[in-house]
Amino acid sequence: MTGQTTIAPSQDVRSDVDSLRRVWALAGLQRGKGLRGKVLRGILYRFFQSLSLGLAFGAMIWVVIDLAAGQVLDWARIGQVCAIVAVSLIGQTVFSYLSAMNAWLASFELASDLRLAILDHLRRLPMGFHLARHKGDTVTVLTSDMQMLESFLSDALPRIAQAFGLPVIVLGYLAWRDWPVALAALVSIALGLPLFAWTSRRLALLGIRRQDTQAEAGARMIEYVQGMAVIRAFNRLAKGEESFRAALADFRDISVRMVMQLTLPLVLFGAVVSLGVPLVMLAAGARNLDGAIDTGTLVTALVLVFSLYSPLLALISVMELTRMADASLTRIDRIMTAQSPPLPVSPKEPQGFAVRFENAGFSYVAGKPVLTDMSFAVPERTMTAVVGPSGSGKSTVLNLLARFWDVDEGRITIGGVDIREMSEERLNSLITVVFQDVFLFTGTVFDNIAFARPGATQAEVEDAAKAACAHDFIMLLPQGYQTRIDEGGGNLSGGERQRISIARAILKGAPIVLLDEATAAIDPTNERAVQQALTSLVAAKTLIVVAHKLGTIRAADQILVVGEGRIAESGSHDALMAAGGRYSNLWNARARSESWRIEGHSSNLATRAH
Structure with a gap:
């Protein structure tokens, strides 16, 4: 992208003018492609298409006026009329094509640019933003809301321009022939506009609620599908469907409510605008009886009155799409206006890779501190283990160091530099995180390992896999390193997924390794391989490990007990x-748990053996 546009704070409801300004601002996100020019041309060409239609009406009016004046058509006049109609048809066809091409290209490019902008912004937002939202909400913004915006740009916006083309010509012609008749034609439009604005605003309120409810239904669907194994294991299929069905019912109800509440206002708007037909007939007839206008003008007014209001009534059909697009813009704003961590004006370079927490305090929820006045130092190229009971804040230490969140108090330094004073790219290059819950992308084994270093060669990827004790099992896969991994790594065992993630971390080669105990949920056979892989990963690195199995951290240079x-x-x-103290108690409790067994279960096994 070649430029950035400052996006105004989100509002729940905005006017139609504000919505158009918002679209215009979004179109400016990519100035290099002339996106705003495409949007303007799409609108103008559709307006010209409507003007071209006006030529055909003009030819018809010309004939009507001549006939009303008692003139007889000749072949010359017929030829002229046919030529005008032909130009009208050609103009409508050409401008329709040009409008569609520009409008569709603009909609596709804008949606593509906006998706990339949203994804780029999402990766900069703190983890708290993502955890506070349903997965389906963000997915809906990137899919349904984007599709709604595409439809608005490619269809609704040009149709709005088209709706005003012919009426402008008709009103201009009527004003030229007789301004009182033109003024009578404007009365119903002036009366209908406030009703249209009120209806549009009401639709905006319902539209936002409808889009939010649709996102909730999407979140429930994703949760239901992802939790299918648990649902089936506990025979809770009916219960699992319950929340999804409830979300769908809410979406249906808000959609029905929208239709029911807007039907009457829309009908009233159409009725008020249509009142212009008898008003124009009355005004033109009265003016003709008074001798103010001739018969040709009277006939012209009666013929044109329907072409004046029909396009305006067609706006009703695009009103819903317009307000749904506006609701989608509001939902997009909620992401784009979310505050990302501040970036340093003059990024600093760390001197070494020692880590320090200095009086760090942090809360996920205001008033409920997770860390309070925490201070410790991790010398460069040493191993520090963090232990403690569940919920004590162990994983939070890793999350803060990786800057998934920022501390509320104090500071965290690497090489003497506050991590908030480093560039995002530099901080990310210094740290490798190996999570307990491994995430693999859909793609090949090679792609998942090389993800750590774009442009890595086959040899570099294989060397990392060998160091992670993953090369042998990879070579036994159907296509080796080109074997495709199912979503989330479903076609691999837990130990295999973990070793691929460690190979990815080894390839990155960051000097600081944060390890959320990678062997906590792995069987003993895989645990030995993973431990060996971790030994290769952490060689000569600054290592901080959150330990769930205390036996894995006896050799740590220092152990921090969090409470x-x-x-x-x-x-x-x-x-x-x-x-x-506490560590001794934790160690003894772990030793007792390892020797614990279910006596009743053992007795049953013994009985069966006999």
């Missing part, structure tokens, strides 16, 4: 065991 959002204890394994 109530603070560092309760710190030291080596032996020192902490000797102190007899």
Whole structure:
């Protein structure tokens, strides 16, 4: 993209003018392609198409006036009329084609640019923004809302321009022939506009609710499909459908309510505008009886009156699409106006890779601190383990260091530099995160590993896979490194997915590794392979590991025990065991759990053996 457009804060309801301004601002997101020019040409060509239709009406009026004046048609006049009609038809065809081409191209390019802009903005937003939203909400913005915006640009906006082309010509002609008749024609339009504006505003309110409800239904559908294994395992198919059905029922109800509440106002608008027909007939007839206009003008007014109001009444058919597009713009604004973490004006370069937390405080929810006044140091090229009970804030430490969130108080430094004073790209290049829950993209094994370093060669990818103890099982796959991975890595075991993710981390080669215990949910056979892979990953790195299995961190240079959002204890394994504090209690509790067994289950097995 070649330029950025500042987007105004989102409003729940905006006027039609505001909506057009918003579309115009979005069209300016990519100035290099002349997107605004395409939008304007699409509108103007459709307006010219309507003007071309006016030529045919003009030819007809010409004939009517001559006949009303008692003139007789000759072949010359017939030829002239046919030529005008032919030009009208050619103009309508050419301008219709040009309008469609420009409008459709503009809609596709704008939707493409806007999707990219949204995705780029989403990756910069704090994780709290994403966790507070349904997955289906963001997906709906990128799909249904974008499709609604495409339809508005490619169809509704040109049709609005077309609706005004012919009436402008008709009103101009009537004003030229007799301004009182033209004024009578404007009366019903002036009376109908406030009703149209009120109806449009009411539709905007319902439109936003409808789009939000549709997103909720999409979220429930995604949740139902993704949770199918759990639903079936617990025989809760009917229960699983319940929330999805409820969301669909809400979407149906809001759609029906929209139709029911808008039918009467739209009918009233059509009736008010249509009153212009008898008004024009009355005014023209009265003017003719008074001798103010001749018969030709009277006949012209009676012929043109229907062509004046019919296009305006056609606006009713595009009103819903226009307001739905406006609702989609509002939902897009909710993402684009969300505040991303501030970027430094003059990014600083760290001196080394030592990590420090200095009086760091953080809350996911205001008033409920997760970390309070947390301070510790991780020397460069050492291993630090973070342990503690569930909910103590262990994973939050990794999330803050990776800047998925920003601390509320204090600061976090790498190489003596506050991570908020580094560029986003530089911070990301310094840190590799290996999550417990591995995510693999749909694509080949090669693509998933090379994701860490675009442009990596086959040899580099294979070397990383070998270091991660993944090369052997990859070569046993049907197409080796070109084997396609199902969504989420469904065709691989947990250990295989984990080793591919570690190969990806090894290929990145970042000096700081954050490890959310990667072996916590892996069987013993895979655990040995993963542990060996991790040894290759963390060699000569600054390592911070959140430990769920205490036996994996005995060799750590230091162990941090987190409790109530603070560092309760710190030291080596032996020192902490000797102190007899929280770490010692955690260690002993873990030892007891490993020797625990279900006696009744063991007795049953023994009975069966006999």
